[in-house]
Amino acid sequence: MFGKNWKTRWTETLNFLDSVTTTGQVGSHIGSLVTTDTKREELSKLLSLGARADGEDDPGFDANTDKRHALRALLLCQRFYYSADTWAKCSDAFGNSETVGMGPADNLQHDWKSVSFTHWRNKTLAEICDGIGMFEIVPGARAYDVQLAAYAARPNQVALPGNLKLSRADQFTVGMGIICYVGVQGWLVRSGVVSMRWFQQNSNPNGKIGCDLLFGQGEMKWDKPITAADHRALKRVCKSVQTGSIVHIWSPSNNNWNGHWVIANGDGSICGVNNGEILAGDAELGLSVQKDYTKHSTLFEQFVGYSNSWTDNSSGKPVEKQTRACMAVIDPMTLPNRI
Numbered sequence: 125m126f127g128k129n130w131k132t133r134w135t136e137t138l139n140f141l142d143s144v145t146t147t148g149q150v151g152s153h154i155g156s157l158v159t160t161d162t163k164r165e166e167l168s169k170l171l172s173l174g175a176r177a178d179g180e181d182d183p184g185f186d187a188n189t190d191k192r193h194a195l196r197a198l199l200l201c202q203r204f205y206y207s208a209d210t211w212a213k214c215s216d217a218f219g220n221s222e223t224v225g226m227g228p229a230d231n232l233q234h235d236w237k238s239v240s241f242t243h244w245r246n247k248t249l250a251e252i253c254d255g256i257g258m259f260e261i262v263p264g265a266r267a268y269d270v271q272l273a274a275y276a277a278r279p280n281q282v283a284l285p286g287n288l289k290l291s292r293a294d295q296f297t298v299g300m301g302i303i304c305y306v307g308v309q310g311w312l313v314r315s316g317v318v319s320m321r322w323f324q325q326n327s328n329p330n331g332k333i334g335c336d337l338l339f340g341q342g343e344m345k346w347d348k349p350i351t352a353a354d355h356r357a358l359k360r361v362c363k364s365v366q367t368g369s370i371v372h373i374w375s376p377s378n379n380n381w382n383g384h385w386v387i388a389n390g391d392g393s394i395c396g397v398n399n400g401e402i403l404a405g406d407a408e409l410g411l412s413v414q415k416d417y418t419k420h421s422t423l424f425e426q427f428v429g430y431s432n433s434w435t436d437n438s439s440g441k442p443v444e445k446q447t448r449a450c451m452a453v454i455d456p457m458t459l460p461n462r463i
Contacts, residue, residue, distance in 0.1 A: 137200050139151060141154070144197070145256065148259065148261065150201060154204050157211070171199055173241070191252065194252040195241070197256055198252055201256060201320075203232065203236070206236075211321070212230065212231050212285075212324045213229050213324070214285075214329075215335075216334075224330050224331030233288075255291050258291065258320045265315055267368030267456050267457055268367055269315035269368070270312060270317055270368040271389055273297055274419070275389065275419050277417075278397055279307050279311070280301075281301060282298050282300075284310060284320075290320065298313070305385040309323060330382075335382075337460065338459075339370060340454055340460050342370070344450065345361050345365070345452065345453050346358065347448065347450050349431050350430075350446070355424075361451070362423040363391060365390070365453050370454040371387070371388055371452070372451070372453075372454065373430055375431065376450060378430075388423065393409070394419075394421055394426065395418065395419045396421065397417050413425075432446065
């Protein structure tokens with residue numbers, strides 16, 4: 125008996141992907157980007173799991189054609205979206221925050237196929253489809269779901285790039301919670317507002333170019349120094365930010381474009397990682413703010429520090445100086461290429 129030929133396997137896998145990813149038509153997306161038979165054959169051969177007695181692929185799955193299709197479909201998603209030669213990118217490694225651009229990112233480990241197959245082969249069809257679901261947005265997911273994910277807990281410190289075990293059935297946020305906007309990425313993926321296709325467009329944001337391509341620039345809500353006379357108006361602005369919005373705060377005057385990125389709770393408070401620490405006695409809500417994670421710090425208290433810097437006067441003593449502070453709000457439903 126001869127196994128399934130690569131063309132048949134390729135077509136069947138793309139068709140199956142389209143049938144189970146109704147919001148994203150993932151099969152059609154991959155098909156539109158793989159334009160040569162040479163590349164199609166290369167990828168298709170990776171989806172073969174061995175010859176069966178009936179001439180088809182995959183011994184051990186003779187009685188479950190849909191599960192066989194699902195396993196191939198998941199493997200194709202992982203191979204395509206996690207690899208630099210087909211899809212994955214990240215910001216160039218550090219440099220001037222205004223000019224850092226984009227480069228390839230190969231997030232696929234060398235033994236990815238055996239690791240993935242070992243994890244998924246004994247799962248049910250529904251469970252495998254939950255894994256495929258990571259490569260499309262969740263139908264009906266909205267900004268409120270981003271806030272729910274952020275408020276539930278910090279990301280679990282397991283890397284998202286190239287992760288082979290992700291599932292829409294996960295009850296926690298997979299991702300790193302060390303850098304503020306990487307934590308935001310994890311919450312966005314967990315919410316279903318974006319997919320791993322979106323995430324792999326820049327799996328390591330850094331600098332203005334990379335972050336703007338991934339998140340967009342949003343709507344500027346504040347762009348001037350913050351004086352004591354501005355505090356009441358600024359608090360009104362902070363409390364007006366809608367639930368689940370992404371908020372970017374920074375100080376151009378201090379060459380600090382990356383600044384801080386958080387998720388708004390809709391009442392003036394925020395969720396964030398890598399926060400400015402605040403003792404309970406100094407915190408606006410009377411609750412200490414930890415660096416690693418908060419869900420009750422206020423946007424106001426995190427922002428005001430971006431307008432303060434210290435400079436030396438003629439006497440050599442440090443003097444506080446008010447500088448330009450910026451706040452931009454991004455609706456997660458309008459993220460560029462939200463797929």
